Amino acid sequence: MNRTASSLGKDLVGIEGLSADQIVSILDTAEPFKEISERRIKKVPVLRGKTIVNLFLEPSTRTRISFEFAEKRLSADTVNITATGSSVVKGETLVDTARNLEAMRIDMVVIRHGSSGAARFLAERIPSNVVNAGDGSHEHPTQALLDLLTIRDHFGKIEGLKVCIIGDILHSRVARSNIFGLLKLGAEVAVCGPMTLLPTGIDALGVHVFRRVEEAIEWANVVNVLRLQLERMKAGFVPSLREYNRIYGVSTARLKKAGPDFLVLHPGPMNRGVEIDSDVADGPHSVILRQVTNGVAVRMAVLYLLAGGMPEQAEAAKQGDVG
Amino acid sequence: MSARTILFQGGRIVDPSQGLDGVLDLLVVSGKVAKVGKGLEAPENARVVSCEARLVLPGLVDVHVHLREPGAEHKETIASGARAAVAGGFTSICAMPNTDPVIDSPATVGFVAAAGREAGLARVYPVGAISVGQRGEQLTEIGELVEAGAVAITDDGSPVMDSGLMRMALEYSRAFDIPVADHPEDMGLSRGGVMNEGLVSARLGLQGKPNASEDVHIARDLLVAELTGGHIHLQHVSTRLGVDLIRRAKARGVRVTAEATPHHLLLTETSVEGYRTDAKMNPPLRTEADRAAVEEGFLDGTLDTLATDHAPHHYDEKEQAFDDAPFGIVGLETALGLLLTHFVEAGKLDLLALVERMSLNPARAFGLKAGTLADGAPGDVTVVDPELEWTVDPTAFHSKSRNTPFKGQVLRGRAVLTVVAGRVVHEL
Ligand SMILES: [Zn+2]
Numbered sequence: 001m002n003r004t005a006s007s008l009g010k011d012l013v014g015i016e017g018l019s020a021d022q023i024v025s026i027l028d029t030a031e032p033f034k035e036i037s038e039r040r041i042k043k044v045p046v047l048r049g050k051t052i053v054n055l056f057l058e059p060s061t062r063t064r065i066s067f068e069f070a071e072k073r074l075s076a077d078t079v080n081i082t083a084t085g086s087s088v089v090k091g092e093t094l095v096d097t098a099r100n101l102e103a104m105r106i107d108m109v110v111i112r113h114g115s116s117g118a119a120r121f122l123a124e125r126i127p128s129n130v131v132n133a134g135d136g137s138h139e140h141p142t143q144a145l146l147d148l149l150t151i152r153d154h155f156g157k158i159e160g161l162k163v164c165i166i167g168d169i170l171h172s173r174v175a176r177s178n179i180f181g182l183l184k185l186g187a188e189v190a191v192c193g194p195m196t197l198l199p200t201g202i203d204a205l206g207v208h209v210f211r212r213v214e215e216a217i218e219w220a221n222v223v224n225v226l227r228l229q230l231e232r233m234k235a236g237f238v239p240s241l242r243e244y245n246r247i248y249g250v251s252t253a254r255l256k257k258a259g260p261d262f263l264v265l266h267p268g269p270m271n272r273g274v275e276i277d278s279d280v281a282d283g284p285h286s287v288i289l290r291q292v293t294n295g296v297a298v299r300m301a302v303l304y305l306l307a308g309g310m311p312e313q314a315e316a317a318k319q320g321d322v323g
Numbered sequence: 324m325s326a327r328t329i330l331f332q333g334g335r336i337v338d339p340s341q342g343l344d345g346v347l348d349l350l351v352v353s354g355k356v357a358k359v360g361k362g363l364e365a366p367e368n369a370r371v372v373s374c375e376a377r378l379v380l381p382g383l384v385d386v387h388v389h390l391r392e393p394g395a396e397h398k399e400t401i402a403s404g405a406r407a408a409v410a411g412g413f414t415s416i417c418a419m420p421n422t423d424p425v426i427d428s429p430a431t432v433g434f435v436a437a438a439g440r441e442a443g444l445a446r447v448y449p450v451g452a453i454s455v456g457q458r459g460e461q462l463t464e465i466g467e468l469v470e471a472g473a474v475a476i477t478d479d480g481s482p483v484m485d486s487g488l489m490r491m492a493l494e495y496s497r498a499f500d501i502p503v504a505d506h507p508e509d510m511g512l513s514r515g516g517v518m519n520e521g522l523v524s525a526r527l528g529l530q531g532k533p534n535a536s537e538d539v540h541i542a543r544d545l546l547v548a549e550l551t552g553g554h555i556h557l558q559h560v561s562t563r564l565g566v567d568l569i570r571r572a573k574a575r576g577v578r579v580t581a582e583a584t585p586h587h588l589l590l591t592e593t594s595v596e597g598y599r600t601d602a603k604m605n606p607p608l609r610t611e612a613d614r615a616a617v618e619e620g621f622l623d624g625t626l627d628t629l630a631t632d633h634a635p636h637h638y639d640e641k642e643q644a645f646d647d648a649p650f651g652i653v654g655l656e657t658a659l660g661l662l663l664t665h666f667v668e669a670g671k672l673d674l675l676a677l678v679e680r681m682s683l684n685p686a687r688a689f690g691l692k693a694g695t696l697a698d699g700a701p702g703d704v705t706v707v708d709p710e711l712e713w714t715v716d717p718t719a720f721h722s723k724s725r726n727t728p729f730k731g732q733v734l735r736g737r738a739v740l741t742v743v744a745g746r747v748v749h750e751l
Contacts, residue, residue: 016526095642115644116528117598136646138528176528200531201522 008305011123011130014139015180023181025311027149029301030294032315036073037296046304046317047076050107054080055097056133058114062268063133063143066292067110070299076108094118098125108306111135116173129306131299137171142302143267144177146295148185150287151222153294154263159186164216166250167226167275168197168237174267178224179205192216193226193248196237213248218257224265225250228275241274251277255285263287327354327745330365331704334374338381339679340695349379351702354745359696370747372740374706380678381696382414382703382743383659384685386504387479387558387582387630389651390416390447392438393431394423399635399723401435404655405444407633407722409749411656412738414703415686415693416445416633420452421480427452427463429471436472444748446703448474448691453492453503459484462491469499474689477504479558482540484510486547493553502556502580502688505544507565508606512536517646519592519607527598529645534562534613537606541565545572548579556688557581559632561606563616570625580688583626583680585654585661586728587617594728600641600648601728604634622672627684631658635724653722657715657729659707663736667709706740708751713737 008022015023036042052071056064064080071078094113098121101109108129111119116136123130134140152158163182169175169191182189183206190208191198192215203209210216217223228244238244250264264276264285272278281288301314309317331349336359338344348363349356365371390404399407401418408416418435420426426435432449439447451468455461457478465476476496483489483505492503513536518524520531541557545568548555560566560581569581586604591614594602602608620626634651641648662681666672686694692701715732717725741749 093639093642094644094647095639113644115646117646118644120598121644136528136644137530173528176526199525200520200533201525204522205525 012141012302012306013120013123013130013132015141015144015177016139020184023148023184026145026298026301026305027152029305029311029314030149030297032318033300034297036318037293042073043075044073044318045075046309047074047307050076050307052076052078052108052110053101053106054078054110056081056112057083058112059083060112060134063112066295067133067299069296070303074300074303094121095125098122101128102126108303131302131306134173136173138173139177140173141177142299143174144181146291146298147178147224147265148181149294149298150265150291151263154287158182161187161222162220163187163222163224164190164192164210164220165224165226166192166213166216166248168228168232169193169202170197170199172226174226179207190216190219194238197232213250214254214257217254221261222263222265223250225276226267227269228271245274249275249277250280252279252283255280265291327702328352328366328369329742329745330363330369330371331374331379331706332371334377334379334706336379336696337674337678338696339675339683340697344675349696349704351704351745354702356696356698356700356702358698378674378707378709380705380707381682381694382705382741383412383681384415384691384693385413385631385655386417386628386685386689388416388418388633388655389635390418391422391635398637401438401447402442403721403723405439405442405447407655407720408445409741410721412659412705412707412741413655414445414705414741414743415448415691417448417450417474417689419477419479420450421457425452425457427455429467432468432471432473445743450475450477452476453478453483454488457481459488462495465495466499469501474691475502475504475556479504479506482506482508482510486543489544490547490551493548493551493555497553500690502554504556504558506558507537507540507544509536509539512539517603518595519609521592521610523592523595532607534564534609537562538564538568541568545569545577545579549577552578554578559584559587559606559630560626561587561609561613561617563613566616566620566625570620573625580628581626582628582630583617583621584630584632585658586652587614588621589661589665590728598645599728600643600645601652601726603645603648603650604652605650627680628688629658629662629680630685631655635722636726638725641726652726652728653720653724656720656722657727659738660713660734660736661729663709664734668735702742702745704742705738707736708739709736711735711737711739
């Protein structure tokens with residue numbers, strides 16, 4: 001197969017290493033895959049005969065299920081390895097796991113790991129395609145891609161939009177991948193959250209920093225609300241959940257400052273009443289369920305492209321006539 | 324004993340203790356320096372070493388080495404570390420006490436000293452712990468440790484967080500005339516960090532250790548040393564403000580000595596890009612401004628001692644996700660080449676000053692009989708071929724471990740003959 005510039009290469013480790021063209025081609029490829037999920041029989045034979053291992057060494061039900069749906073709808077054979085059931089807890093290192101996977105001649109690995117750089121570590125050591133499903137506080141590229149797709153669906157573009165990410169930026173792989181992706185596609189990006197949860201040097205990445213969530217909402221076309229992990233409170237990054245909700249929570253009252261054409265995203269799972277109030281999560285600006293639907297389409301697109309598919313053939317792939 | 328009698332003939336002798344830098348002969352008789360001069364005659368049965376176009380230096384001294392024995396012999400043993408030392412031109416090394424068990428009793432101090440003697444390579448000087456088990460709670464029996472052979476105390480691997488305990492250590496140690504060495508790091512400020520805190524850590528999504536975690540602790544140590552009159556030896560300084568704090572304390576007359584490591588002199592946080600675990604060390608590699616300040620402090624003598632912080636780790640421990648890999652790199656076999664190439668050949672530092680920082684100053688800081696070729700001094704000599712080009716090849720290391728970020732670097736200058744007490748212990 002003749003690879004073009006839009007080809008993804010062997011792995012998807014992060015958004016930082018992708019060009020704007022590559023990102024757009026993933027989003028474009030996802031478009032025809034959305035429709036498959038609307039069919040009565042939600043399956044095409046694009047990855048038939050391919051073996052994919054979902055290696056989830058850190059718990060994540062949502063992302064794992066989304067990948068599994070994507071894989072099954074593309075007719076791949078899948079195996080799930082989760083932290084509690086794996087030999088990792090018995091002291092096997094990541095490099096041993098990599099060697100074992102290699103020995104089993106699998107085609108792709110989707111990896112979720114608690115350490116930054118783990119996906120890249122694996123990608124450098126095995127010939128299979130590796131998809132990063134979240135590594136430590138580093139990147140979560142498919143989450144950013146589905147966020148981009150959801151925003152593009154609504155506004156018809158990314159360029160020129162103002163997107164603010166609100167919450168724990170310091171520990172968030174979603175925030176990093178979003179920042180890289182949004183900037184590459186020409187959006188303006190801001191972050192807002194407790195100063196204890198903003199990394200040193202974040203402004204050097206080219207983002208604005210808002211101290212007050214009200215200012216952020218007034219400025220933005222889109223707010224991407226991140227989950228506050230409850231351990232952060234215990235570790236002293238925020239004084240209490242109550243205070244967090246009072247100062248940084250996205251509430252209906254605060255959304256009064258927002259313009260009419262305004263989106264609220266959240267990667268889930270939500271802490272209702274902490275970072276987001278229920279009436280916002282279920283309200284007219286929320287596209288949180290669209291994100292979930294788009295997640296499957298984006299992951300199908302990524303797997304399809306890594307397996308050697310071409311963006312322009314994705315439409316045909318739907319019919320199952322791409323070999 | 325003629326076996327320990329050597330005549331080093333016609334080499335360039337560089338000995339800062341006597342302000343010597345010239346082509347001369349050096350005679351070692353019965354393991355001790357007998358004479359430096361022109362046209363010396365070789366006694367009967369002496370080995371004559373022609374040192375033309377070679378440097379003849381007082382044996383190098385490294386006061387910061389982790390030998391991993393007892394407890395982690397798969398990484399390094401006292402013997403393998405001592406072999407790596409002499410291969411790198413070091414004739415005296417100080418073994419850090421963060422082993423398993425910790426070197427916190429006269430028995431364990433004696434064990435390290437005995438194992439060093441048995442290896443019969445570099446002189447191995449034990450360093451005792453400051454606190455029992457390095458738990459930071461109770462002072463070790465410092466007087467007994469010194470009697471058993473400890474030349475200094477430190478809890479390196481960890482800092483002494485309790486300022487009161489540090490005060491006691493500095494006060495109590497004065498009676499024994501040993502330095503209290505400290506790994507400066509405020510654990511409250513660096514908790515969870517695996518690299519320098521800054522732009523690179525923000526991008527890589529790795530938890531950072533800010534400069535302030537080191538600066539705060541250096542300031543604390545200097546103030547407590549000033550209060551007590553004790554000798555504080557600050558290990559592996561990596562921050563620009565830390566260097567400045569030490570410079571000012573020295574000017575005030577505080578008894579402080581301090582280390583620069585080759586990696587903090589030569590590398591920055593960008594070496595971590597790609598999650599390279601061979602660049603994971605503590606304190607972390609910092610910014611170019613910090614590196615430049617460490618270099619400036621090293622050149623002006625604020626950081627008076629070069630130390631490698633040789634920290635061997637087994638390859639499969641480094642072959643992990645960045646968060647999971649241990650801190651540290653090996654350094655004994657690369658330090659001299661790196662410094663000769665990047666400082667002496669680069670014209671930043673003259674040889675006399677380099678030898679002062681790699682031999683005389685560390686020997687003085689830790690009270691070792693070393694660092695000089697004066698009459699009667701121990702016959703510890705390093706002969707260097709300054710023109711010899713070589714490539715850093717970790718597979719050829721004598722150390723049991725290979726974790727170095729300098730792999731593949733082409734260096735110029737290498738120890739070709741290392742002599743301890745008149746005995747040849749390494750010959751290339
Ligand atoms: Zn240390």
